Every structure is written in C-alpha cells, then in structure tokens.
Amino acid sequence: MSNPDKLIVVERRGAVGVIRLNRPDKLNAWTVAMRSDIMAAMKAFETDADVRAVVLTGTGERAFCAGQDLGEAHGFNADDSEVWIRGWGVFYTVLRSFPKPLVMALNGIAAGSAFQACLMGDVRVAHAGVRMGQPEINSGIASITGPWIMNLMLGMSRTIELTLTGRLMDADEAHRLGLVHHIVPQHEVLERAVEIADELGMKPPVALRLDKARFREMSEPSFLETIEAAVRAHRKSYDSNEPQRMVEAFYKARGGALPAADVNA
Template identity: 60%
Template sequence: MTDILLERRGRVGVITLNKPHKLNAWDRPMRDTIVQALRDFDADEAIGAVVMTGAGDRAFSAGQDFAEAHAFDEDRAEAWIREWETFYGLLRRLTKPVVMALNGTAAGSAFQVALLGDIRVGHPEITMGQPEINSGIASITGPWIMKEILGMSRTVELTLTGRMMPAEECHRIGIVHHLVPRGEVMNKALEIAAELAAKAPLAMRLDRAWFADMTEAGFRHTIDAAIRSHRVSYGSGEPARKMEAFMADRGHTLGS
C-alpha cells in the first residue's frame, strides 16, 4: 500500500495521506513523497490549487511516527529538523494555495502542517493540538507557527499543557475556517480549492510569496533554534523514555 494517494479533480490536485492503520503518522519516506507530490503539483500548469487530507475517519495525521523518532541521536535529530525545514519551507513558498481537508485529528507536526495551509475545513469531531510535551519531545517549530497565527498567550498554554483542542474551539479561534458535517469535508475543501484555482495566478503567487517574506526571518531563526534544542533533547535520552511510557499507557509498542 502506497503511503500517499494522488489524484486530480479538475484544476485541483489532491494528496491523501494513506496510512490509516497508523493514524497517517509520517516517517521520512512518507514526508519525502509528500514533498515531491507538492513540487509536482506546483510545477503543473494545469493545477491551480492543492487539497491535502487523510485516509480513514480517525486522523488527518497523528504527526511524527514514534517508531522512527524513538531511536534518534543528536545527529539524526538535526537531520530531522532539516527535513522539516524542507517540508515547511515548501508549504510556505508554494506558488499555489493549499486547502487542508481535516477528516480527523491533526496532532503535533500534522497540526503544524495544517496551520501552514491557507484554508482549513473540518467537522465537529476533529481535534487539533501540539501534544509533544506529553511524549517528551521539545516544541520549537510548532510554537513559532502557532504564535504567528494564534498569538503568544494561547501558544504558551497549548505548548505546555499538550492538550488537544476540540473542533468548536478550533473554529471559534479561527484556525478552522469552515466547520461542516463529517461527510461534507472533502466536497467543501474541493469547492474552495476550485474557487482559489480560478483566481488570477500571478496575484495568487505574489500574495503567497509576501506571506512567506513577512515571516522569513522568524522561520530561519526557528529552524536554528530547533536544531540546538533537539540536539540537547535527544542527546539526553528523555524523548525515548517518554515515548516508551506514552505508548505503553495506550497498550502499544513502538513497532506497531
């Protein structure tokens, strides 16, 4: 089974995360495939917008696959952040708009990816949040993305508690733009993406480039800070211990 599914709906390219048995949690090969798909859609003149969603009815994505991250040392942690720099940087610099069709939970790095999209559509049962602290992973890129969108006070609260926000709260604070019945999420996302694809392409590209330019210095500073912090964090062994305890509490092993 391929980790992602690709399709075209008129002028809209659709990327579906396709590991529902692992709540669409991603590892490096899956992220690399997503990055290439985004690049391909961005280079395709027949595509005017992109929709990202998840397979199944439980999760858009649970974020990082612990089976991969559990064994990180300092050097692998730094390389990992460089991989996120590529993924996040591409989302920020894509010339075409991205609509996130949230079919379920968006946690951790998946929450961050969802926030880096332009418009988010969800249903009343979704949850979103930054639970890294609960599994011993320091949060550096996430708080920067959250601060840009939510402000400092809520960023601190979400980062330090690791709580997941229910759909109503996500909608009320503006990170879910459209809250629709579960069965209508994809249709609404495709409708919005088609509308965006019909906009003036040069103006769209210039607008998105300016959004990235406004926050570029902060993004670069954040990547450097993330490398420093994760080298310290993974070098301590704390994330591995907390991940093991986190999964044991849920009756899972890191290989499952």
C-alpha cells in the first residue's frame, strides 16, 4: 500500500526490487527530493546481491509520472536553470549506468522528463490508456534531452514532429514505434513488468552487465554533449523569461494553483 508520507515506496518481490513513485495527487510529478530518493534506492539495489533486477513504476492509475513538478521551478532564473539541468544529468546517468535490468511499468501518463527517463530503462510495459511524449514546448520550456534520446530511437523526422507539436502518443503508436515493448491490461502492468524483470535477472550477470555497459558507451559522448547543450539552451530560455511567463499564465488560469508538472494533463 502507498504511504503518503513517502515520496517513493520501495519493496522487494523475490529477486526483483520495485520502486514506486508516490505522489499520485500530483500525477507522481517528481521533485529534486524524489529523484534523490530514487537514486538512493537504486544504489541500494545495485549493491544488494539478492536483487537481480529493478522495476520503476508509479502509484495510482493516472500516471507513471507527469514529469517535473513545475511548482519547484517557479521563479527560476538562468543560473537556477543550469543547476537544475546538471541535476537531471546526474539522475539520467544513474538510470543509464544501472548494471542490472531496469524495467519500466507504465501505469499511466509518462510525459516530458518522465518520458525521457522511461526510455532510459531496458524494457517498457504499458496498457492501452498510457500516453507518452515530450510536451515541454507547451510550457515554454526548451526540449533538448528528449530529442536526443528520441532521435536515437526514432530518427530525426519523427523527433522533430513530436518535439515541436508537443503531442502525446497513445500506447498503440508508442508500441508501433518500438518505444513500448508490451501492452497488457492495466491491472497486469506491474505483474508483467516484475515477471520480465525476473526473467532478465536470471540471465548470466556478467554478460548482461557488459552488454548494458556497451549500450551506454555507444551513446555516452552524445549524452554528455546533450547535457551541455541543455544548459546553454535553458540559460537562453530563462534569460528570455518565456518559461516564467508561461508558468505564471498557467498559475492565473488555474486560479492560483501552480501546474503540477510539465504536461497539461
């Protein structure tokens, strides 16, 4: 069961560790503190010899994660944005460098930074109601890391279309494009993800670890360049005050409530 006092819930299912984002009232939008907790949990599972694989999922039925909680970015300036982006670089590095199988159980929307993060897992399980994509442009936020990983997986043409429209794909489209590997009934998402993680965890561990390390090496130079490009782009973006104006517009339109995340859900 979910504990509302915790940003994440961590459990074991046999040899599989499960990390559950736990802000369902905010569509599991993540904050710096939540990402810190996730990284700590992943480090603990990495060093636990009894855990052979990990599943990352969300609490509730509406969202895996709706992206960054924009309330946390309220009032950012250019200097703040650089610290913010470098923090994302650390978080994504933890996901990319995790040496054990990492399965994403998508129990709802996965947008913006959450879309990027789920693409850094090894296998993705979803249900028909899942939507995913890169809607940052709708909030006046430059999208740099998302296009990097989409281009690796989809090619430039589809990456441009998804980035500039900010639209969310449904599960069928994401499956056709290869971004989602398995579509199952909603109530079976976590069960199937744990089953897949358990199967992967039974693979020869040295070979699996070396394969994953090589996958990371293949894209590491472009990943590091992308983080630097994101720092530059966000400094220019926040210097222009466009993201700040967009957040304030949402704030006023919603009667003083800051948007929960970087998606208009």
